[in-house]
Amino acid sequence: MKAALIPFTPVLGDVSGNINRLAEAAEKTEGDILLFPELAASGYLLERLVRDAAVSPKDSLWDPIRQISRTKEIVIGAAVRQSHCYYNASLVFSAGELVFLHKKIYLPTYGMFDEARYFCSGESLPVYNGVLGKTGILICEDAWHPALAYAVYAAGAEHVLVPSASPARGFSQERTGILSSRKSWKNRLEVYAESFAQQYHYVNLNTVEDGVTFGGESFTVLPGGGLREESPGDPFIYDIIAEDFSRAAQRGGPWQDEQFQLNSRLFNDADISRREKEKP
Amino acid sequence: MKLLEQLLPLPEFHIEEATEILTNAFRREIQKTGLGRVVVGVSGGIDSALTLMIAAKALGPQNVFAFYIPYRTSSPDSLKHGKEVVAVAGVAAEEISIADMADAYFAEQKDISPLRMGNIMARLRMIVLYDQSARMDALVAGTSNKTESLLGYSTLWGDMASAVNPIGDLYKHQVRLLSAHFGVPDSILQKAPSADLWEGQSDEQEIGLTYDLMDRVLFHLLERGLSVPEVETLLSGAGEKPETASFLWKRIARNQFKRKMPVLIKISDVTIDREFRYPRDWGL
Numbered sequence: 001m002k003a004a005l006i007p008f009t010p011v012l013g014d015v016s017g018n019i020n021r022l023a024e025a026a027e028k029t030e031g032d033i034l035l036f037p038e039l040a041a042s043g044y045l046l047e048r049l050v051r052d053a054a055v056s057p058k059d060s061l062w063d064p065i066r067q068i069s070r071t072k073e074i075v076i077g078a079a080v081r082q083s084h085c086y087y088n089a090s091l092v093f094s095a096g097e098l099v100f101l102h103k104k105i106y107l108p109t110y111g112m113f114d115e116a117r118y119f120c121s122g123e124s125l126p127v128y129n130g131v132l133g134k135t136g137i138l139i140c141e142d143a144w145h146p147a148l149a150y151a152v153y154a155a156g157a158e159h160v161l162v163p164s165a166s167p168a169r170g171f172s173q174e175r176t177g178i179l180s181s182r183k184s185w186k187n188r189l190e191v192y193a194e195s196f197a198q199q200y201h202y203v204n205l206n207t208v209e210d211g212v213t214f215g216g217e218s219f220t221v222l223p224g225g226g227l228r229e230e231s232p233g234d235p236f237i238y239d240i241i242a243e244d245f246s247r248a249a250q251r252g253g254p255w256q257d258e259q260f261q262l263n264s265r266l267f268n269d270a271d272i273s274r275r276e277k278e279k280p
Numbered sequence: 281m282k283l284l285e286q287l288l289p290l291p292e293f294h295i296e297e298a299t300e301i302l303t304n305a306f307r308r309e310i311q312k313t314g315l316g317r318v319v320v321g322v323s324g325g326i327d328s329a330l331t332l333m334i335a336a337k338a339l340g341p342q343n344v345f346a347f348y349i350p351y352r353t354s355s356p357d358s359l360k361h362g363k364e365v366v367a368v369a370g371v372a373a374e375e376i377s378i379a380d381m382a383d384a385y386f387a388e389q390k391d392i393s394p395l396r397m398g399n400i401m402a403r404l405r406m407i408v409l410y411d412q413s414a415r416m417d418a419l420v421a422g423t424s425n426k427t428e429s430l431l432g433y434s435t436l437w438g439d440m441a442s443a444v445n446p447i448g449d450l451y452k453h454q455v456r457l458l459s460a461h462f463g464v465p466d467s468i469l470q471k472a473p474s475a476d477l478w479e480g481q482s483d484e485q486e487i488g489l490t491y492d493l494m495d496r497v498l499f500h501l502l503e504r505g506l507s508v509p510e511v512e513t514l515l516s517g518a519g520e521k522p523e524t525a526s527f528l529w530k531r532i533a534r535n536q537f538k539r540k541m542p543v544l545i546k547i548s549d550v551t552i553d554r555e556f557r558y559p560r561d562w563g564l
Contacts, residue, residue, distance in 0.1 A: 012561045047557040168301055208308040210560050211444070213301050 001131065001240040004031030007206035007216035007233055012043035013053050015078075016061055023064035026074050029235055032131045033073040037163045037205040037214075038104075038140050039088060041078035044165040045209040050118045054081040057091055057098050069093035073131045077139065077163045085120035090137045090163055092128060100128040104139040105148060112167060112212070115141075125151050132159040132199075132240060140164040143188065153196040154260055158223075158245070162189065162202040168213040182217060186227060193221035197248040197255040199240070206233050224248030284518040288496035288511075291503075293454055295461045299337075302458075306446040307338035310419055312564040317343040317418035318444075321409050322366060322373065323476060324348075324358030326459050326468050327447060328423040329365040333462035334446045335421050336369040345416050346373035349405045351382055357467075358476050364465040376412070378404040398477035402438025410441070419443035427452040427491060430498055431528065432535025433475075433483065440538060451499065452491040489524060497528050 006025055010018045018041050026034055038044070042053035055061055057080050065074055073094040080089045080101070088107065092100035103122025107115035125148060127136040136152030136159070143149060143162050152160055170181050189200040199222055206216025218236040219229035222244045230236030248255075310318060316339065320332045335344045346366045348359055359375075366373045381404050386392055392400075413420045422445025424434050429448060434440045447455055452473070460469055473483040473491065484490050500506045500514070508529050512522035541553060550556050 011564065012559055013563050045559045045561070047559055048555075049558055049562060208305040208312075211305060211309065211449075213305045215301075 002031045002033075002237060003132070003201060003220070003240055004029045004034045005201060005203035005218035005220070005230070005236040006034060006036050007203055007218055007235070008036050008040040009207045009216075010040055010043040010205070012045065012209055013049045015042055015053050015055055018042065019061050020064065022076060023068060025235075026065065026068045026072070029237070031072060031237055032240075034075065035161050035163060035201055035203050036074070036076045037203050038077040038090075038165040039079060040076055040163070040205065043207065043209060044205060044214065045212065046079065046118065047114070048118070050079050050086050054079040054086045056081055057089075057101055062091075062093070062098070065093050066096050066098070070096045075137070075161055075163065077165075079119070086118060087122060088115060088119045088139060089122070090139055090161070092130065092137075094130065100126075100130070102126075102137040102139065104142055106141040106145050108141045108144075112169075113141075125155070127152055127155045127157040130159075135159045135161060137161045137163070140166060143192075146192075149192045149196070150263075153192075153198060153258075154263075157198060159199050159201065159240075160192070162200060164202060164204045165214055166204050166217075168215045182215065185217070186219065186221075186229075189219075189221050190225060190227060193223060194225040195254050196258075197223040197245070197253060199223050199244065203236070204232075222248075224251060224253055282518075284493070284496065284520060287514045287518045288500055290451075290453060290496060290499055293457050295457060298450075298454070298458060299461065302334055302446050303338040306334055306421075306444060309444045309561075310339060312561070313419065313443075315417055315419055317345070317416060318421040319345045319347060319409055319413045319416055319418045320421045321349055321405055321423065321439075322346045322362040323423075324355075324361035324365075324468070325473060325476070326455060326464065327425050327428075329361075329464045329468050330447055330455055330459045330462060331421050331423045331445075332365055332369050332371065333459070333464060336371055337462070338446075341370040342372075343418075344369065344371040344421075345412070345418060346371050347409060347412055348373065348375040349408050350375070350377055350379070351401050352379045353478055355474075355476055355479065357471075361465070361468050361471070364467060368463055368465060374412075376408050378408065394478055398475065399435045399438060401477060402435035406438050406441045413443075421446065422448055424448060425450055425452055425455050427494055427498060428483075429539060430502075430532050430535070431487065431494070432531065432538050433487065434538065436538045451495045453495045489528075493520065493524065494528060497525055498532075501525070501529060501532075 046053050075090055075092050077090050080087050088104040090102045091098055105122045107119050107121055109116040127134050134156045136157030138148055166181055168181055189202055193200045201220050203218045204216055205214035207214050216233035219227055221227050318335050322328045322332055348362050382400055409420050420442045422442025424440050425447050426449055428434050474481045497511055500511050508525045511525035515524055516522045544551055
């Protein structure tokens, strides 16, 4: 079983062209599952372009992807329109069909981000049964909310896909370098993989939009910890090894004594209404 | 370590990664327009020297055209230093004087102030660069750094005008660090920054503060999100004048207009840049 992370370079707003280029990349890249970044079909800094760049998941534009998905699972970030809303979504194609669609839940609207202005928020976080087994998707900012990482773990996901559009930035004194963004991602997903014995798969857009660099990083964190990565911009193709999970089991870790019922009760007991009022 | 460095520290600057980001992003921004070439106005100062070096590394020297655009009062050293960095960058260069153009206008303007003359020169240089960019099928590369853009130490539609500015998010001290890394000649690295609009002009004397102090204050106000009173307290602790913080903050506010497109009087439902929000790289 092989996975491929593909740091795609979209043309901003050119959805039909991008889908054709995604199909070309999907065709020529080996792998049983191919993961493309967040909003790969449209580009990230859309603003009002979302109106032109959003497509229905049923649109015939997806036909070439459906075709290629007969032989491999393909996960693509796209702006989709459903009913009266646009969503920042990940579409999973397999066996010639769209089999799963996840809508990003947390739409960052701080710092340089303005997603909630243009997108509606997803409200569920199911996992799906794919070639990797039980698989969850956390789109970029979703992975910055540990509650969602916990939710896909509690739902039984063994693999978590993290398609991302993460801008390279950060000079702050307390962090380690200009690309504090790069380091933060690895730290974060390593903690999840270490705590939950899941395998994480991360891929960023590989583009520059309005002067903002999306660095094309791709890496995987093995269950229980251990990071493998590719140089930024290049597709990362690697074997999924069942022994990585059995080794985590042999080694043992915090996942063994996870008490889901207890955690659920602790959440319920916490005075969340008070926290809601305290939000800045 | 000096108190100022302790209390208002500047971040560690990762030169290799900054170089990678700046050259890669500059190349992609230029190339995706379909042009692939730039013109750079080379003043003999450090900012345009760094832009020239980044452009040459990003696009290849054969795709970068340098222009010396002197006026009669420009220091002879400016041209000399400009030629030195052009030689290091390995790009083609041409000299186009704005003296006749400027003098034709100055002759008709009695009692024109040095400031007005300086602005005229900056805007004539812009005219030359934009025209040469059309001649060369190229884009104009910007040479304004973050410190001077924030403080408005620049001419609107003059030296601030460009298509893509690789150094616009770099404070002056970062421009210096990167310039040394890129091999900008020592003669440029060592000399006092100057707009060179008249003889003996110096940025630091004119603003009344050193770039080092300005960068420390700006960094803490912007990147670290400190308030003016908080920075004032730090400045006092370092033995500096606390009012420098409010002086710079007011200057940033007063020059906001230089960093924005003109004010449009709203009357429609979809006003440009208010509701009509589209990325600059639309379709690129």
